[in-house]
Amino acid sequence: MRKKLSMFIIVLALLLSTVTPISAQQLSTVDAYRTTGQFMVNKAPNPSFGNEWFIIALARGEYNVPKGYYDKYYENVVKHVQSVKGELHNRKYTEYSRLIIALTAIGKDPTNVGGYNLVEKLSDFDKVVWQGPNGAFFTLIALDTWGFELPKTATTTREKLIKHILAKQLPDGGWDLTGVKADPDMTAMAIQALSTYQDRADVKASINKGLDVLKNLQGANGSYQSWGTTNLESVAQVITALASLNIDANKDQRFNKLFTSFFTFYNAKDGGFKHVLTEPVANGMATEQASYTLAAYNRLLAGKTKLYDMSDKKPNKPSTPAPPTKVSFKDIESHWAKSDIEAAVAKGLLKGYEDNTFRPNNNLSRVQAVSILVRALHLTGSGNAPFTDISSYNDETKQEIAAAYEANLLMVKSNKFSPSSPISREELAVMLAKAYTHKTGKPYIPKNIAPFNDIAKLSKESQQAITFLYDFEIAQGANGSFNPTHFITRAHAAKMYVNFLKVVEE
CATH class of the missing domain: 1.50.10.10 (Glycosyltransferase)
Structure with missing residues (x-):
């Protein structure tokens, strides 16, 4: 058997x-x-x-x-x-x-x-x-x-x-x-x-x-x-x-x-x-x-x-590089942000003017700040932003604002976006911190708040956002102050956007 x-x-x-x-x-x-x-x-x-x-x-x-x-x-x-x-x-x-x-x-x-x-x-x-x-x-x-x-x-x-x-x-x-x-x-x-x-x-x-x-x-x-x-x-x-x-x-x-x-x-x-x-x-x-x-x-x-x-x-430089974009704005030769401006222009984040100037000390508007970030992160929106003051802008710009709104990047408390108003350092800090969260899927929670002497009265969200910039060396402030209410110039925007992209693209 x-x-x-x-x-x-x-x-x-x-x-x-x-x-x-x-x-x-x-x-x-x-x-x-x-x-x-x-x-x-x-x-x-x-x-x-x-x-x-x-x-x-x-x-x-x-x-x-x-x-x-x-x-x-x-x-x-x-x-x-x-x-x-x-x-x-x-x-x-x-x-x-x-x-x-x-x-x-x-x-x-x-x-x-x-x-x-x-x-x-x-x-x-x-x-x-x-x-x-x-x-x-x-x-x-x-x-x-x-x-x-x-x-x-x-x-x-x-x-x-x-x-x-x-x-x-x-x-x-x-x-x-x-x-x-x-x-x-x-x-x-x-x-x-x-x-x-x-x-x-x-x-x-x-x-x-x-x-x-x-x-x-x-x-x-x-x-x-x-x-x-x-x-x-x-x-x-x-x-x-x-x-x-x-x-x-x-x-x-x-x-x-x-x-x-x-x-x-x-x-x-x-x-x-x-x-x-x-x-x-x-x-x-x-x-x-x-x-x-x-x-x-x-x-x-x-x-x-x-x-x-x-x-x-994707290499840091194109594998078969095109002829380099020449940046020779006549008003940045001795400017402190010359290299950052050149980098931002090369990345397509900012442009100069027809008279061959960059105008580094001009303020950046809220709509410009949004457009730069949306393009840099390739964001798209599925609907319309609920703002009553953007109807005069073209469809592409309105779509960029909608994309930023849907990605929860904006610091707004009403139904008005104030697109042409200058953006403050605090507002851009919050926008970049929110963009980091959107890109990585998790918020940045600092162990300690940045040692600036002028941010203690700000909201917790703003303090953490400014600390995000400080910890990742996106923006460092000056003389112990961050100057959160000051408006962002085109030169400062160039530096901050270039440094931010280095962080999220690593």
Whole structure:
């Protein structure tokens, strides 16, 4: 009896090992990523324009590419961009977005690629959205990789892109390229683009509807169909979307079968992924999408920035620097804040005047202070600020005030903002401290209040804000005083904003 039982156990073990795919049950996401990385390097030993998704997947998963691999890609891209004189395509503007995403992923500056600024190509809103919703998706993603700002003359803005994407959401809660029924790929891509703004009430509601659609579109084993075909890419896009929202697909009850479906497309023979299960070998496009999905998921588990947040690859200086902006204002040559003014102008925070002056001792208005900070932190608003005295300003400025209001940066106690009034040192201190809280997710609570002799009668909020400036060496005061009621000059603003950005961008 004991012998028969032993034989039964051995046979059962053999059967189980035969029917259970090794790829699905034993391969980790880290191991799978390693094989897809090798697959892509083998496929593109001399990467060039057109291999952007390979580059994105390899760079974001931190695959150990051959020495000089990314430099080779960049050199080939520069040659191509120069050969077409910066015009990648006259209709498909996702070409620009895709290349911007790839370049920022390897720490290269897309604002100067062989002398051409690819980011500015996204300035024309009508051209950006001509392809459909995906044009808006990838433009928003591209702009957010390094927090790029478009010229003032641009018709494309982040707010227009967000509202365009929200407006394209179908009645069933999903997105499609041209149809009226939710497609899992397009819905997942929309969520990826909107994920940076998920704290906005309108965006959050839209994302939640999209997640409900994706939950309901799943097959019993976590599979998805797009254009009538059960395929790998749809599953990959959904996992990537979840990772962009900081959701672990394996741990979320709505989506915990996704990886089971995902790994059924894995082809152990060549280390890639199939598009459909009937394919005999791995598919290049399916593998690149699977690879950047694995990169996105592994980054989530490791607590790193999300797939398209390239802030971790942004150098202190552009990797291919444009000619330096010459700052030669005739009224700052001997000014104490000359270096701070030059730094602020180089960062695009402040500008000079047409007569080649900076006017460093002019006061900074409240609306100017808000606009500088909103642009520096890339803030956007979903509604209107409740102030009765801003109607004469243009829509962009009103949106900046609304963004600052929604981010709780403003120190106001009435329904008037007084936009043209000079801003005091106390007010700017509170605004910067609130911006620090918004940026980091936690307020700065000092151990001791700054040793200024003129702040004891201020509110606790103001005292802590001024201490924040003191402790982080954003502003130091003079002769033991902070002078909280004094107005901020353009020179002092330059110094404070530059020092503040050093703190929050570290």
